Amino acid sequence: MKRARSYQTQKWLTYIAAYAVLTMFGLLIIFPFMFMFFTSFKASGDVFRSPPQLLPYSVQTASVNGETVPLYRVETPEGLRTLALVDQGALLVIFASVDDPSRTFERAPRDAKPVGGFTAQEQITVDGETKLLWEIEEGGQTLPVFELSRGRMGVFVDPDDPQVTFDASLTDATPVERIDLQIQNYQRVLELQNIDRSLTNTMLVTILVVIGQVVTSVLGGYAFARLRFPGRDSLFVVYLGTIMIPFVVLIIPMYQLMVIVGWVDRIAALVMPWIFTAYGTFLMRQFFISIPKDLEEAALMDGASRLRILWQIFVPLAGPAIATQATFTFLYAWNSFVWPLIVINTGNFGNQVLTLSLMVLQGRAAESPNLVMAGTTIAVSVPLLIFVLAQRYFVEGIATTGIK
Incomplete structure (x- = not known):
């Protein structure tokens, strides 16, 4: 009994440790996405704050004498x-006396003179730290001092009674902040770079590429798996070998072909070259081979044509493989960058896709990372949602690829 309890305790401790480690690594992986998401809702000034904060904050304001002014928490004689x-x-600069560091003075920077001049200012060491030596006038005497801190003095008033004023250092005042989502960042991004049109173009290109690749892959996979014709296996090996050709080798001939047919700077150039894929054909062929031939032979005996067998028998059974192919194709088409950059002019805002618009946005809004993050969030959210919904097929596709 005691041994069983010890085993159960050890088992639970193992589970807790495993989940703790996995949770830690999961948070590390998801943190960049959380930072991108929350930064997209920040104001420009909030992005560059130090130390940085994850959530978007904004300083609360109040109306005083018809003006909107920020609120601070200030230490006063009343608390x-x-x-x-x-x-x-x-x-103002706070100086401390060299002879008595506990004695401090508040002075404007112009009221202090460097000992030895600005080019050869003398230094002293205070608590192991090197300080510049200054001179100030105090009670008719010249005192050697060093700088402790500097800050700007502010005039504060009670929001409920503007006649009550206080003078305090802004360094010691804490802004009154609250979480504030700047949802208008997304509207600004759409207006700044015409991303709404780019998003529409990207959806159109992605849908057409996905449909084209799935249709051609199903037809090609069925032909290589079930139809017998001379040179079928050799042709399939050659077709499959095209996967090993690097894309950089194809860029120039593909671009020349687009010039010949007149598709440069047009949406058709982003769709037509990518509706055929050797990987998709291979994936469908491997799946169709695994389907028993008895189903096909029975349908042939009943007088069904090859096309009817394909669409009414093979396609419904190949649902997981088709979903896998569609997921891979969607992620690739949505994130495509190099080919659109080559074939679509960056000045042609009407035919740009999302990746090109983000590249231009990064330059135009370099001083506003919050807008860049908003555009990136728009680009990432759709494929992320598709991946989450189709994750089962995505993982299944890795195993399906090796079926023979």
Whole structure:
């Protein structure tokens, strides 16, 4: 009994440790996507804050004398209060006396003179840290000091009673913030780079490529799996060997072909060259070979044609393989970048796809990473959703590829 309890305890501890490790790695993997998603809802100033924060925040404001001003938490003689900043005063530097570091002075930067001049300013070491030596006037005497900190003084008022004012350093004031999703970032992105048109083009190209590849793969796979004709196996080996040809080798001849047929800078150039795939044909052939021949022979004896056998028997049975092929094709067509970059002019906004628009957006909105992240989120969300919904077929396709 005691041994059984010890085994159960060890088993549960193993499960807990395994789930803890998997959760940790899962969070590490998903963190870049979370950062991208939340950054897309931030304001431009919130992106560059230090230290960085994951969630989007914005400073709360109040209306004082008809003006919208930010709110801060300020330490006052009455305690910590929420006040409105109505004026940012001059920059002040806090100096400490060299003879007595506990004695501090507030001065404007222009009121301090460097000891030895700016080109050869003297230095001292305080608590192991090197400090520049300055001189200030205090009570008619010149005192040697070093800089402790600097900050800007602000004039704060009570939002409910603007007549009550306080002077405090902005360094010691904490902004009053709240989580604020800047949903308008997505509208700005759509207006800035015409991404709505690019999104429509990308959907159109992806749907046409997926339909084209699935149809040609089903027809080719059935022909190589079930029809007998001279040179079938040799032709299949040659066709399958085209998978090993690098895409960079095909770029120039494909572009020349597009020039000849007049498809440069047109949507047709993004669809027609990609409706045939050796991988899809191989995938369908391997699946069709696994279907018992008895079904086909029985249908032939009943007078069914080859086309009817294909669409009424083989295609319904090949649902997992077709879904796998459609998933792979969708992810590839949606994320295609090199070929659209070559065949579509970046100035042709009417025929651009999403990947090209994001490239241009990255340059136009370089100072606004939040807008770039918003465009990236739009581009990533659709294939991510498709992958999650078709994950079972995606994984199954890896096993199906090796079926003989």
